[in-house]
Amino acid sequence: MMNFGSKKSEGKGGSRSRVAPASVICVASGKGGVGKTWLSTTLAACFAKMGRRTLLVDGDLGLANVDVQLGIAPETDLAAVIAGWVELEDAVCKVNGGAGSEIGFDVLPGRSGSGALAGLPAEEASRLAASLTALALQYDTVLVDLGAGIEDNVMRLARACDRCVIVANDEPTSMTDAYAFIKVLRGYAPSVQPWIAVNMADTRVAGRRTYEALARASQTFLGFRPPLAGIILRDLKVREAIRQQRTIVSIDPQAQAALDAQQIAEALIRGGAEGMVEAKSA
Numbered sequence: 001m002m003n004f005g006s007k008k009s010e011g012k013g014g015s016r017s018r019v020a021p022a023s024v025i026c027v028a029s030g031k032g033g034v035g036k037t038w039l040s041t042t043l044a045a046c047f048a049k050m051g052r053r054t055l056l057v058d059g060d061l062g063l064a065n066v067d068v069q070l071g072i073a074p075e076t077d078l079a080a081v082i083a084g085w086v087e088l089e090d091a092v093c094k095v096n097g098g099a100g101s102e103i104g105f106d107v108l109p110g111r112s113g114s115g116a117l118a119g120l121p122a123e124e125a126s127r128l129a130a131s132l133t134a135l136a137l138q139y140d141t142v143l144v145d146l147g148a149g150i151e152d153n154v155m156r157l158a159r160a161c162d163r164c165v166i167v168a169n170d171e172p173t174s175m176t177d178a179y180a181f182i183k184v185l186r187g188y189a190p191s192v193q194p195w196i197a198v199n200m201a202d203t204r205v206a207g208r209r210t211y212e213a214l215a216r217a218s219q220t221f222l223g224f225r226p227p228l229a230g231i232i233l234r235d236l237k238v239r240e241a242i243r244q245q246r247t248i249v250s251i252d253p254q255a256q257a258a259l260d261a262q263q264i265a266e267a268l269i270r271g272g273a274e275g276m277v278e279a280k281s282a
């Protein structure tokens with residue numbers, strides 16, 4: 001039996017209370033291994049740096065690894081919540097001082113390989129999604145790192161979000177899977193806005209081409225053009241940050257991939273990547 005927040009919350013995100021819920025943004029891809037977890041953890045650090053109280057949720061129910069990328073060893077996690085041992089808000093842990101401190105944010109960790117989350121029954125996955133929405137009241141931004149694929153539980157979590165950043169690279173498999181994700185999301189959760197982020201681009205022009213191909217397919221077959229969240233260049237510093245189990249923002253904030261992720265965070269707040277989409281569709 002899950003404890004999804006029956007206790008009145010004092011707010012892990014700080015003492016300020018909110019009347020409006022956070023902007024809830026999931027990071028998805030269809031294909032695995034394209035940089036969802038790296039982008040989620042980096043965006044969390046970027047939003048925190050911008051002074052926003054931020055919660056990062058490890059929504060990869062099969063192979064959680066936000067904690068590994070961040071080098072944290074959580075005492076408890078979502079699997080313990082599902083098992084009914086702890087309440088959802090008590091599973092929140094702090095990174096760099098936690099939400100409200102400079103470059104600090106909160107994390108709701110998963111548990112890799114436990115199996116407790118991978119085969120979650122539909123009702124429990126939906127309840128988890130609903131309780132995340134309730135927890136969002138304590139934050140300015142909630143990021144959800146989704147698992148790869150387009151299976152129902154991935155979509156159930158995506159449905160609880162306002163926006164979904166779909167990460168793709170220039171490999172045909174990544175592009176077709178990203179398109180499949182956009183298509184399924186459109187049918188399953190039409191109110192969730194899909195955005196596209198191109199990762200590991202060799203050049204900005206190449207990244208732009210990848211975006212255009214995806215945007216064109218969506219326009220032609222689905223009747224809408226997802227906005228560009230931004231383009232992240234391939235950068236060896238990403239690997240370095242992951243190996244050090246720290247965010248790239250803390251080890252090298254001037255690294256190209258860190259600056260690119262920062263621009264995505266700003267675009268998400270502003271509502272578009274520097275007029276590129278408007279200019280193109282005009």
Ligand SMILES: Nc1ncnc2c1ncn2[C@@H]1O[C@H](COP(=O)(O)OP(=O)(O)OP(=O)(O)O)[C@@H](O)[C@H]1O
Nearest residue numbers: 032033034035036037038148200233234235238239
């Ligand atoms: N911009 C980049 N430049 C260079 N390498 C990158 C970049 N982004 C991601 N990578 C590499 O891609 C690898 C996979 O990243 P990550 O684990 O974040 O992907 P994922 O989409 O979360 O994978 P999974 O589907 O397994 O959850 C990283 O270990 C890193 O080496």
Ligand SMILES: [Mg+2]
Nearest residue numbers: 036037060065
């Ligand atoms: Mg991942």
